[in-house]
Amino acid sequence: MQKETKTEVYQAADDFLMSPKVDFCFKELFQSPKVRQGFLAAILGKNPGEIVETQLMQTILSKESADSKYGILDVRVLMTNGSQIDLEMQVAPLEYWDKRMIFYLSKMYTEQIQEGDDYDKIKKCVRVHVSILDFNHFKDDNKCYREIAFCDLENGEKYTDLLEIHVMELKKLPEEQTDEPLLIKWMRFLAANRKEDFEKMAEQDQYIGEAYETLKKLSADETKRLEYEVRQKALRDKNAIEDYGYHRGEKAGEELGRSRVNRLNAKLLEEDRLDDLKESLLDTDYQQKLFEEFGL
Structure with missing residues (x-):
């Protein structure tokens, strides 16, 4: 009997799907322009048609001096209006998480201008943090998604939209409901463990459907x-x-x-x-x- 090749063995195991919760898979998914388009539209509260084009950028942030620290991002996206978005799947607990988030966001922001440049060159920077940790960053509530920005502490008025942090805590996802926001559907897709769950989310949005097709190709x-x-x-x-x-x-x-x-x-x-x-x-x-x- 002819010996099966590794490729044949993997194809035979057609129920195998990579988990987007593993950062390798997460990065590979967002190599797809259509997946980026759909996910970023959900994050930014836009119609996907408004996300005309996205470009992947270098994920290693520059050092300001020989003694300073590099910043390494998971997925860094450049929008057509010049704004940048960093997507990160956090797979392990990190000490000083809040300081690390500010460090990365600040490096993205300051890297945009060089000596002699005017400040009007600076564009919006957004850091999207998807957390699957065994503990929650925000322990005092059950909110699975939050947007963090500079604001007036007294009246809550936003000071600027140039710097934003979006945090998704997948372990806080509530029981599924009808007519959920698209962003919650994306979170359910990223948190899925079974083929049926991926398929269910894929049926609800064409861009999540594209992510599922990409996931199947990666897994094969x-x-x-x-x-x-x-x-x-x-x-x-x-x-x-x-x-x-x-x-x-x-x-x-x-x-x-x-x-x-x-x-x-x-x-x-x-x-x-x-x-x-x-x-x-x-x-x-x-x-x-x-x-x-x-x-x-």
Whole structure:
């Protein structure tokens, strides 16, 4: 019997679809001009016909000096009016997320002019952040999408539209409803895990339909699939290493905590302070005071 090639094996597994939540797939999807057109129209609240043309730009932002830091973007798009939009799929928790967002947006903004240029050359810069983290950036509400801009804190009036941040938190998506905004439909497409879910969203909008067709072609491409699997493995390995480090730290912390409590109990028994011992076992605030008293 003839041996199957890798290509034949991949094509036989016709139910396989890459996940847009993996940043490799996310970047590849937006290589399609029509996918960019539909998604950006949803973000900007425009009719897709108003998005005449989009161009992919260099994703590495320049350094101002030898000692300064590079900025590396996922997908950077130039609009016909000169404005720029950066699209990022965030696949891992990041410390100082807010500072990082401002850093990238600021570099996009300031990179537009050189020494001697007038400020009127500066165009709008937008950063679109799609989050699939295991925690939410904004913990005090259930809003899955928000637009952030400079505004007057007293009356909420927008100061300028030259800098904007759009944040999508896929883990906050509510139960599906009828007549949802197109942007929410795009979020459901990006968050989908099953072929049926992708197909359902694709039927509701021609541009999401184009994204689904692009996704199927990517998933059937042997080279792209190998690249995807390498990236997916790297992310799994990174998460496993971080989890291992966290659990080791957690275990060490528990052991240190038990040792500290045992030393406190020994001190209280030694000084015959049985009432303090009893209270410390019931009240962690009182226990903390005793730690401080004994310098533990």
